[in-house]
Amino acid sequence: MFFIIPVGVDYRTQRVPLVTFVLIGINTLIYLISWLVFLAGGPIAEIKLVMALGLTPARVEFHTLFTSLFVHTGFFHLLGNMIYLFLFGSCVEDILGRWKFVLFYLAGGLAADFVHILVALVSGAGDIPMIGASGAISACIGGFVLLLSKASINFRWFFWLIFRVWTGEFWLPAWLVISFWFFKDLFSAGLSIASASADEGVAFGAHVGGFLAGLGIIGLRRLAGHKEDEKRTQSLPARRVAAAPRRPRVVAVTRADMFIYDNGTQLGPLTPGQVQEMLSEGTVSREAFYWQEGMTEWRNVGELLRE
Numbered sequence: 001m002f003f004i005i006p007v008g009v010d011y012r013t014q015r016v017p018l019v020t021f022v023l024i025g026i027n028t029l030i031y032l033i034s035w036l037v038f039l040a041g042g043p044i045a046e047i048k049l050v051m052a053l054g055l056t057p058a059r060v061e062f063h064t065l066f067t068s069l070f071v072h073t074g075f076f077h078l079l080g081n082m083i084y085l086f087l088f089g090s091c092v093e094d095i096l097g098r099w100k101f102v103l104f105y106l107a108g109g110l111a112a113d114f115v116h117i118l119v120a121l122v123s124g125a126g127d128i129p130m131i132g133a134s135g136a137i138s139a140c141i142g143g144f145v146l147l148l149s150k151a152s153i154n155f156r157w158f159f160w161l162i163f164r165v166w167t168g169e170f171w172l173p174a175w176l177v178i179s180f181w182f183f184k185d186l187f188s189a190g191l192s193i194a195s196a197s198a199d200e201g202v203a204f205g206a207h208v209g210g211f212l213a214g215l216g217i218i219g220l221r222r223l224a225g226h227k228e229d230e231k232r233t234q235s236l237p238a239r240r241v242a243a244a245p246r247r248p249r250v251v252a253v254t255r256a257d258m259f260i261y262d263n264g265t266q267l268g269p270l271t272p273g274q275v276q277e278m279l280s281e282g283t284v285s286r287e288a289f290y291w292q293e294g295m296t297e298w299r300n301v302g303e304l305l306r307e
Contacts, residue, residue: 001160008154009087009144009174017090019098023105024082027133030070031078046073054129055113057120064129069109071131081133087153088140092214095147108139108213115209123192135206138185142214145178146222153177182211261298262288275304 030053038046055068072078093101112135120126144151151174159166189204258275259268262284270278278284279301289298 002158004155004157005083006087006153006177007083007156007169009091009148010152010154010171011091011094011148013090013094015094017086017093019093019101019105020086020089023089023133024085027070027072027078027082027085031072031075034071034073050129050131054131055116056127056129057117058126060117065110065113066106068113068129068131069106069133069136072133073131077132081137084137085133085140088144089137091148091151092140092143096143104143104214104217105136105139107217108142108210109133109136111213112136112138112203112206112210115212116203116206119189119193119205120203123195125192130203130206132203132206135203135210138207138210139214139217141178141181142211142216143218144214145175146215146218149175182208185211258290258292260284260288260290260301262301272304275301279304 034046034049037049050071050073053064053067053071055064072081089101089105092104096104113130116130116135120128120130152171153174154169154171156167156169185204185207188202189208192204258270258272259266260270260275260278261267267284275284275290279286284301286300286302288301290301290304291298
């Protein structure tokens with residue numbers, strides 16, 4: 001068995017993503033409630049819950065435009081969506097601010113709903129209820145690619161064969177990965193319309209609608225002169241959005257336990273004296289970061305300067 005999952009992005013938020021955590025909590029709570037409903041009343045009770053909270057394009061009720069964004073009936077459905085919500089939603093929340101992010105998330109979810117309704121009615125799936133946060137999360141992804149166009153996404157891969165597991169990781173530019181996701185969903189949504197049938201039970205129209213909404217909202221903010229988004233990303237300690245330093249593999253040394261990350265290059269292990277010498281000679285910039293055993297995160301090398 002082989003699978004790949006995104007596990008990180010190289011943007012460090014500067015405040016706790018409170019709204020994102022609340023959204024994850026609400027989604028998880030409703031999933032647990034649906035699970036208890038299933039245990040108490042069986043599949044029929046769970047279906048009734050989905051019909052009551054899910055968005056049925058042929059019979060739209062106002063409350064389902066919002067409740068459908070928080071309902072999941074499968075653990076992996078919930079887990080996958082929450083991973084993407086945390087990775088991309090927390091970054092967008094950090095840049096926009098909490099209350100603006102709430103409005104952004106709901107607006108993206110509504111846009112996803114309306115596009116899904118259109119696609120579902122055309123493809124003959126109007127009687128099938130839609131549930132899941134993926135439309136609103138797609139808006140977060142669309143906003144992310146404009147706000148952090150130079151960012152990269154960290155992926156972990158796993159290969160499982162009988163009793164042995166191989167793992168590894170790699171980084172890819174966010175714009176490349178997100179473009180692939182979008183055009184794949186766009187093609188699938190078009191295929192659903194062309195074939196006039198539901199496609200694998202996945203609301204590709206909602207993905208496309210949410211993504212375009214997120215892209216459009218951030219684009220309009222920039223056209224309207226909102227420069228604080230760009231300033232927010234430029235104020236990061238790294239002063240640029242590029243591959244962030246990863247925790248180095250520490251080797252068994254005595255005093256040479258410092259590592260330097262400068263402009264995409266990792267140096268070390270080094271002694272404190274060597275680092276000071278490199279700083280004085282200018283071979284390491286003052287924008288670099290350092291890390292040594294016992295630290296929980298990389299810090300600016302400027303702290304080590306002897307003025």
